[in-house]
Amino acid sequence: MDMFINGAWQAAANGEIVEVIAPATGAVIDTVPRGTAADADAAIMAAAHAMEDWKRRPMAERVAIQKRCAAAMRAAAETVGAALHEELGRPLPACIAEITRSADLLDVYAEEGLRLSATISLGSAPGEKTVVTREPVGVVVAITPFNYPVTLLMFKLGAALIAGCTVVAKPAEDTPRSTLMLAEIFFRAGLPAGVFNVVTGKGREIGMAMVEHPVPRKIAFTGGTAAGKAIAAAATGTMKRVTLELGGQSAAIVCADADLDKATTAITRHGFANSGQFCYRVNRVFVERPVYEAFLALMVAKAGQLTLQPAGGEGDLGPLVNEKIFANSAAQSDDARERGARILLGGARQRGAGFEGGFYFPPTLIADATQEMLIMREETFGPVLGIAPVESAAEALALANQSRYGLAGFVFCRDLAKGLTLCEGLEAGSVWLNDIHRSSHYVPFGGMKESGLGREKGRYGVESYLEYKTMYLSYEVPS
Template identity: 60%
Template sequence: MENFINGMWTKPRSEQYADVFNPCTGEVIETFACSNIEDVNEALHVANLAFKNWKKTPVAQRAVLQHKAATLMRQNAERLANSLASELGRPLAGCFTEISRSADLLDFYAEEGLRMKGEIPLHNLEGEKALIVREAIGVVVAITPFNYPITLLVMKLGAALMAGCTVVAKPSEDTPISTLILAEIFMEAGYPPGVFNVLTGWGYEIGNALIEHPITAKIAFTGGTSTGKRIGATAAMHNKRITLELGGQSPAIVCEDADITTAVIAIVRHAFANSGQFCYRVNRVYVHKTKYQAFLAQAVALAQKLKLGNPHSNADMGPIVNQKIYQNSEAQVLDALEKGATVLTGGQRLRGEEYDKGWYFPPTIISDTNHSMKIMTEETFGPVVGIMPFETNEEAIALANDSEYGLAAYVFSEQVGTGLRMAESLEAGSVWINNISRSYHDVPFGGVKQSGIGREKGHYGIEAYTELKTIYLNY
């Protein structure tokens, strides 16, 4: 597939393409354009030209287009979901859910954009007013990872377009197909050429050129913490605005008074969804010592019921997307074993005719862990969970906060007051109490510490693509 620039398919100036692989079979399923600096210049140039008119487009008209794009996403759900399943390896049902929720988010942003307001402070000065208005920030570069390629782009795209910005998206090399299809859908919805562009390619050079380019006003990035730090440092040198949603190492605390069955179901479901390949999954669990053995027994039993297979089977989990991501899970398991932990289930790559061509790693539960082990301190991005006991709630909070990350945390306690007090003490951008759901569209999502800067979703997400301007009016 080619780049999508200025409303049309555009060949890369390099005239080179790379392969997209099916992670279940290793087969080539498509190609993507290997862009160069000339392609970067072209994409940002047309986005900047489009911005001059798009920022003047009435917000109500933007909302109509965004609702139409959401409708077309639902109408094209089968095409999008199948492309996601092929390039990511996730079970098809999960791919349909991603499309549906992403379309819902577009609709939410469309309505929320209509509610954006300015202010006029009541200074009570005769013949003088101060007007506080919001203006679109400019051309946005959206850089997204492989794990939820549509949702993580729509979190940026839907907000930016409603604010009046134009977008150049750079998807992951593992999953570019679905993003390119999405650009085609937005064009069909009636967006002006150049408002939403997609540029594909490998390597540091392209990403750095997008970030440093004088046209780029903001970079919205979801991905690893080390890459995010580099983007933040480069953006700061050029006074670019940023939103960074980075890595996570999310803790769950199961208190002495918790309902163990409720906690196990929520934690196992969340920890192994998408084969553990998302940033705010449960990575480590702290269980009160009186409930520790019961929790382990129930968690292992439930994890062992999960089925692995290709996206078009009735599988609960697919393969890990590539060898690089897979190796992290394997390395953390070995590290934990060397330091005295016990693998209760899983722990080794699945073999056999059904699995040999993909990087299939089973749901893995490790007990008797501690903070000398990587599973308890480093992001895994795979289906591996470390579990350790604690004695007091204060100890559990200290352990949970003993991390450079702060994206999400989870608490299970039958006492509402205990749950709330612990939530207030946990260093995380979002905390769930007594269940684990998907993040809602109308509330902010993002992290603290090394898990990022800024928030997405809700009106907070749209405001992040605007600049405040004060106008002093005398009359």
């Protein structure tokens, strides 16, 4: 596939390509252009030209177009989902669900656009009015990761388009095809040429060229903390706005009075979804000692039922996307083992027929984990869970907050007052009590500390693509 710029397919200026690899087999399934600064400039200038018209479209018209794009996504869900399944390795039903749920977010953003308004102060003197309005921030660069490439793009694209911005997207090298397909689908659904452009290539080669380009006014990035810091530093050169959703090392606290069946079901489902490849998954668990062994037994039973999907077969979990991501799970498991932890489940690469060509790591439970272990300090981004006993909920809260990350937190406790107190005490952007759901499309999502800056979703997401403008109006009052 080629890049999609100004409503047309386009190869890289230098003609170079990058191979797209199927993580289940290691086979090359496609190629995309290895874009350069020249390609980034072409896409950005197309977006800047298109924005002159797009920002002036009435909100009702932008809403109607965005809703057509959402409908087109749903109609193409199986086709785009199949491409995503091939390039990511996640089981096909989950890939199709990602497309349809992302379309729902486009609709939510469209509805939020209809609720935007300007205000006029009532404190003005006769013959004066002060109007506070909001305008689109400008051309947006959206840089997205491999794990939920469509969902995390829609976090940014849906909000930007409704605000009146145009977008240049740079998908991850591992999963570019689903994003490229959507660019053409949206164009055919009525999104004007240049409003949504997609460039591909190596992150540091084309990504930083976009970040440092003088025209874009905002960078929206989801990815690792180190990369996010580099983007934030580069963006200061032209004072670009940034929204950064970065790493997580999210902790769950399980109190002695918790419903263990419900807690272990939720933690198993959330900790191992997408083979652990998402930012706000449960990464570490602190369990009050009276129920520690019972908790472990239930986790082993439930996580042990999850199956890996071999190449061409069926299963609950797919492979990890590449060798780098795989190596992190292996290294954290080995580190815990060497430091005296109990590996209750998994802990080593899956071998056998259907698994040899891909990066398969089974659900892994590490018991008796300590703060010195990597699993309790660093983001895993894989199907590995660290579990530690604590003497009290207060100790669990202190350990949970001993992290440079602050994306999500989870509490299981029947005592509502105690549970709410723990939720309030967790230093995290989103906290769940007594269950774990998908993050809602209607409320803000983002992190504290080194987990990022800004919020996405709902009206909060749309507002992050708008600038306030104050207009002071004077006129003669008729006598």
